[in-house]
Amino acid sequence: MIGRLNHVAIAVQDLDAATAIYRDTLGAKVTEPLPQPDHGVTVVFVELPNSKVELMAPLGENSTIQGFVDKNPAGGIHHVCYEVDDIIAARDKMKAQGARVLGTGEPRIGAHGKPVIFLHPKDFLGTLVELEQV
Numbered sequence: 001m002i003g004r005l006n007h008v009a010i011a012v013q014d015l016d017a018a019t020a021i022y023r024d025t026l027g028a029k030v031t032e033p034l035p036q037p038d039h040g041v042t043v044v045f046v047e048l049p050n051s052k053v054e055l056m057a058p059l060g061e062n063s064t065i066q067g068f069v070d071k072n073p074a075g076g077i078h079h080v081c082y083e084v085d086d087i088i089a090a091r092d093k094m095k096a097q098g099a100r101v102l103g104t105g106e107p108r109i110g111a112h113g114k115p116v117i118f119l120h121p122k123d124f125l126g127t128l129v130e131l132e133q134v
Contacts (some may be wrong), residue, residue: 001090003083006112007045007052011065011078016055018075022046022055030055036111040064043111054081054111060112065067079118079128087115087133094131100125107133 005022012018015033023030031045040063046053056078058066068078084090087107095101107115110132119129 001084002131003134004086005051006081006083006134007054008080009054009056009078009130010075011068011072012055012075013069013073015055017055017083018055019044022053025099034111035059038108039110040066041061049085073110079130081116081130081132084131085134087117087131088116090131090133091117094119 010018012033015036019030021034022028029047031047033042035042040059041056042059043054043056046055056065058069059076065078068076091101091105091107095105100123102120104117105117107117110116110130112132117131119131121128
């Protein structure tokens with residue numbers, strides 16, 4: 001059901017400093033910051049030949065990642081994102097197999113402008129999983 005790895009997301013407190021590490025130290029191409037107010041984050045994407053790294057920082061008082069950043073002030077891997085062909089079919093299959101879909105269970109539009117859902121980390125070896133329809 002899952003396709004290729006779309007990205008690995010790293011939550012950071014300081015998006016400018018994190019961007020500089022990837023752009024200046026590692027020599028990677030990094031996109032411009034993209035505020036995602038519906039998700040409570042601002043993101044940039046580190047573009048790699050075979051995938052992406054998403055650097056994300058809290059946005060607003062009710063950021064969905066503020067607690068994670070508070071617990072991991074130096075930053076840390078927040079989630080992995082896999083591509084799927086049909087987000088509704090993927091969601092329904094996950095739910096039928098007992099996996100918990102976070103939020104309302106309805107897909108939301110993610111940073112790439114495509115429908116996404118998140119799956120509870122307790123159901124996936126301690127890893128928050130994002131599924132994105134491509």
